[in-house]
Amino acid sequence: MNDIGTQATERAQHDSTGPDLTACVRAATAAPSLHNSQPWRFRIGAHGVDVHADPRRQLDVLDPAGRELLISVGAALFTLRLAIRGAGYLCHTTLFPDDTDPDLVARVSVRQPMVLTPAAEALVAAIPHRHTNRWPFARSVVPADAVERLADAARREGATLTVANAVSRNAILSLSQEADRALRAKGRYRAELARWTSPHRGRRDGVPSTAIGPWDALEILPIRDFGLLQPHRDRTAAPFEPYPTIMVLSIDGDTRRHWVHAGQALQRVLLTATWLNLATTPISQPVEIPAMRRLLTDSRTGSWAQMVLRVGYGRPAAATPRRPLTEVLLPDDDGSTGR
Secondary structure, rough: OOOOOOOOOOOOOOOOOOOHHHHHHHHOOOOOHHHOOOOEEEOOOOOOEEEEHHHHHHOOOOOOHHHHHHHHHHHHHHHHHHHHHHHOOEEEEEOOHHHOOOOOEEEEEEEEEEOHHHHHHHHHHHHHHHHHOOEOOOOOOOHHHHHHHHHHHHHHHOEEEEOOOHHHHHHHHHHHHHHHHHHHHOOHHHHHHHHHHHOOOOOOOOOHHHOOEEEOOOOOOOOOOOOOOOOOOOOEEOOOOOOEEEEEEEOOOHHHHHHHHHHHHHHOOOOOHHEEEEEEEEOHHHHHHEEEEEOOOOOOOEEEEEEEEOOOOOOOOOOOOOHHHHHHEEOOOOOOOOO
């Protein structure tokens, strides 16, 4: 699972210059993150990239254990691996390579050249087009073959993606609504939400008003109200799909290492959905409250729920801003950034 497209056997002609790792890091920053907090940093070396968590960007109210932070970093890690693969190279990933540096999440080493496979090429092309979609979806059913492709994407990264049937879908949505109400009742939650949605000119993180979306007039889907505390914010209501396709991403374990794997699986699923022209919305409220998250977890198998996803066909969603490379690149040993 550390090398994307390892089934390919044809080798490309050796290129001594290697991939443009700065461009690969730039692609990695397009990954999703909680409240678009972008909690990652990168250090480019002679033979690869170190991926670091940025604890200054952890959301203390929603994510006190750092689980969603590491899921976000895992998503960026997968995108980095994919970008290197898109540049025509294999790579090897080592998680938490330095016990003395817990913020060093992964070391990605560039390996030999290899011809890009059509499947990997499609995922690479999807990177700039993947956006969280908080708008109503069409009432069309997601085809079974598309659902299986998404499930296969999760399996390739060691996770399980389960489609909720009618009964479990209603239970998950009810749980999500309850979690959303519980969170909104907390003053500290509202304050944290305000920090990541307060508009100011030139901001390159957080959730802008263009990405917020309307209320669900049917009151079925708990789309997070990022406009809750924005002054003069007129959030209209719109009818969302009455029977949304809901999926739960789980992984066998609940350690920091498992959270990073879950993030990689999540991003592969999201990019596969983008490739299939599907829209996606993470519904994270029920996994942000431990008691409710346990209700989504299979205690018999130890398969821990990490994220709830809504999937369907929707209007194009707006992109959210990204921090410039100067803010996410750490200096290498000689004090420079990039290559």
